[in-house]
Amino acid sequence: MNVSKLSRSPRAYTPVTALDAHAEQLQAQPLSDLLGGDTLSAQQRASDLAFTFGSLHVDFSKQRITPHTLKLLSDWARSCGVETKRTALFAGKNVNTSERRAALHMAARWPSTKKPPSGMESAATFCQQQQARLAEMVARVHEGQWFGATGQTITDVVHIGVGGSDLGPKLISEALADRPSHEKASVHYVSTMDGAQLLPLMERLNPATTLLVLASKSFTTADTQFNVRTALAWLSEALEIDVPTVCRYQLVGVSSKPEKMTDFGIPEAHQLVFKDWIGGRFSLWSPIGVSVAMQLGMEAFNALLAGAHAMDQHFLDAPLEENLPALMALVGAWNCQFLNIPTHAVLPYDGRLKSFSAYLQQLEMESNGKSVGLDGRSVNHATCPIIWGDVGPNAQHAFYQLLHQGGHTVSADFVAVAKRDVTATDDVSSSLCAQEQLTLANCLAQSQLFALGDDAIPATLRGHMAQGYRGNHPNSLLLLKELNAWGIGALLALYEHKVFVQSVLWNLNPFDQPGVELGKQLATSLYEMLAGETLAHNNVKDPSTEQLLCKINEWRQ
Structure with missing residues (x-):
């Protein structure tokens, strides 16, 4: 034919x-x-x-x-398995596949009076125990029973974190503490690694009545470590007390690594812990929010958790056509x-x-800003x-x-x-x-x-x-x-659940962030070179960066 x-x-x-x-x-x-x-x-x-x-x-x-x-x-969402994966999320399945763990930030706001979904029980219980510890710390501050190293009552809290350990609490503090009459304690946020936010606080706060909150999931983030060491040096010099003593009285740690907090000198009574199944950018509801509670009170903090939980329940139960x-x-x-x-x-x-x-x-961008799917294949959009x-x-x-x-x-x-x-x-x-x-x-x-x-x-x-x-x-x-x-x-x-649904549509893992790691590693090597400790052997040679290093060293000398 x-x-x-x-x-x-x-x-x-x-x-x-x-x-x-x-x-x-x-x-x-x-x-x-x-x-x-x-x-x-x-x-x-x-x-x-x-x-x-x-x-x-x-x-x-x-x-x-x-x-x-x-x-x-x-129809598209159903074909991608959104409903099945939503159930898996709340059941504590390993939805964070690259790190082989669950993503149970919802457990941090699950009320103790309500039975959690099967698979979330132990997570919810742990979170409720930490909330009780958080409430005790908050009460000590509000009742004037938290005393600094020199015996004076704490009046100000400096929250030191970055990324998810800073953005969520800071947003809530700004949104709800719009008038001084709403505040139970004065809270100040420090995140930038250059010390620009810390320096003004060191000039105007009373070091004897200032409590530091070190919020860091990994307890290794360079930005946070450098800020807290500078803050501790300030308190130590101003109060004429050694750093270990300052840590015992005027430092609270919030992390998923209690052993690192102990090694740093934070007493166990001043440690708040959340598990690695709560990602940093989803951690506001965990003890990372302790500074919010110190500023606004437990009633406001609990209402924050209740609003989030109500949305959790709606997301879990409502059909897709009516699911916000x-x-x-x-x-x-x-x-x-x-x-x-x-x-x-x-x-x-x-x-x-x-x-x-x-x-x-x-x-959104740290969760879903990726071009490789769960199957290892490139995403073509x-x-x-x-x-x-x-x-x-x-x-x-x-x-x-x-x-x-x-x-x-x-x-x-x-x-x-x-x-x-x-x-x-x-x-x-x-x-x-x-x-x-x-x-x-x-x-x-x-x-x-x-x-x-x-x-x-x-x-x-x-x-x-x-x-x-x-x-x-x-x-x-x-x-x-x-x-x-x-x-x-x-x-x-x-918005949190919006991000999860989109990750299912696009076949991504929204709970890891490998794209931020290499820049940190390159910075570590360059930092050592700027400090005169070593040559940047681990960095790729590039004439642009080399001439900038020369100019920086010329102007810093």
């Missing part, structure tokens, strides 16, 4: 091919068409894409999706993998959440967008110009707080209320403008102002009824 043209066989149907085809259709449709004004279908779509969980409301209606998109995405962490993950994967949007902006419209984007940068952002009202005066009229497409999460209770005079309360309304109005307006672009310009203003607003930036709006401990606990747990 003479065949002049070979027919191409159709691509086999899979959830991914269905999503690819669906993405092509929606790419050609502007978001303004999907939002559709006041039509009944647009109103129904908006209603179908909004979800409320307790005091948290999430609106996906400005995403480039339809209810059918969510169905296709849910799953929906957040699926919409995020849709934007990144199928719509090819490379960056994701986090834009909180509340100054108390100024560290939220930094927290999510570590949580982006597995995590670049996370970035700032407090929304400030960002409006910085990079929104590029987002609105530049050539880049981004996706975004807007985060807003509906109300804020403040005890003040009538005039001050009225003024603050107006500020809150202005902030909320800006958040809603920017979310609308991100989606609609020029179509957001009212008819009465057309021709009277510049156009060229790009639009078509898909975005979600997360609305908290108020910024309290329960609500932010639920919010952070929502």
